[in-house]
Amino acid sequence: MKGLIALAVPQFRRPSGMLGRLVGRYMARKNQQRNTWTIELLDVQPIDRILELGLGPGWAIERISQLVTSGFVAGIDHSDVMVRQASQRNAAAVREGRVRLHQGSADEIPYPDKTFDKAFAVNVHMFWHDxxxxxxxxxxxLKPGGSVSIALQPKWAKTEDEVRSRGNRIVQLLEKAEFENIELRSKSMQPVTCVCAIGHKINSSYSQIRANNS
Ligand SMILES: C[S@@+](CC[C@H](N)C(=O)[O-])C[C@H]1O[C@@H](n2cnc3c(N)ncnc32)[C@H](O)[C@@H]1O
Structure with a gap:
């Protein structure tokens, strides 16, 4: 099984073809614990508008759409195979307009400014070009006051120190992108700990006042 996983590594970046379909099914089974924890951290509210970047097989979207009763859930993935799998998994919610799935890149989000309350990505940001x-x-x-959660379970990490330093690296990225009130959470799980950095988009006028006063 380990050899098969090694062969499939490029497929985690962008699942394609028949192997990509198998990788999607594998992710839907094996990534549930870290996705469940990330969803808990999102503290989903019924009216939330939530965006997932790198939705993979759409397992997290399915769970969240059961919690969001009057908002909506959107997801983006650049893999056509993943968008198809996620569309099948979420067919009823897509039909009802509660879930919208898009094939595209996380750096070109097809929504206007200030659309979402929360955005998240699980084991995806390391693939982003910039x-x-x-x-x-x-x-x-994100709306002012909205949050982004970037989760990572680096199954390749050899030590807990390495996991921690990857978490700190996400915090630095969030700082550079001008998120504020950043916190780093971690949860012990097998085979390695999962980390999640959460950053907030503070109301821009408030940030401006703070900047002018500093
Ligand atoms: C390792 S999988 C993780 C899937 C899911 N989040 C999970 O935890 O099970 C990474 C996913 O992100 C997608 N992805 C990677 N880079 C992306 C990008 N720049 N834009 C959109 N999707 C991307 C891949 O196609 C793949 O479906």
Whole structure:
């Protein structure tokens, strides 16, 4: 099984073809614990508008759409195979207009400014070509007061120190993209700890006043 996973590594970046379909099914089964924890951290409210970047097989979107009863959930993935799998998994919610799925890149989000209350990505940001630019794009579509959660379970990490330093690196990226009140959470799980950095888009006029006063 380990050899098969090694062969499939490029597929986690952008699942494609028949192998991509298998990788999608594998992710839907094996990534549930970290996605469940990330969803808990989102503290989903019934009226939330939530965006997932790198939705993979759409497992998290399905869970969140059950919690969001009067808002909506959107997801983006650049893999056509993943968008198809996620569309099948969420077919009823898509039909009802509660879930919208898009094939595209996380650095070009097809929504106007200030659309979402919360955005998140789980084991995705390490694939972004320019993570700061992508986080700035996410910030654009968040409402003032909105949050972004970037989770990572680095299954390849050899030590807990390495996991921690990857978490700190996400915090630095969020700072560079001008998120504020950043916190780093972690949860012990197998085979390695999962970290999640959460940043907030503070009301821009408030930030401006603070900047002028400093
Ligand atoms: C390792 S999978 C994680 C999937 C899911 N979040 C999970 O935890 O099970 C990474 C996903 O992000 C997508 N992805 C990677 N880079 C992306 C980008 N720049 N824009 C959109 N999707 C991207 C891949 O196609 C893949 O579906």
């Amino acid at each position: 993570p700061i630019a992508t986080l700035e794009e996410i910030r654009r579509v």
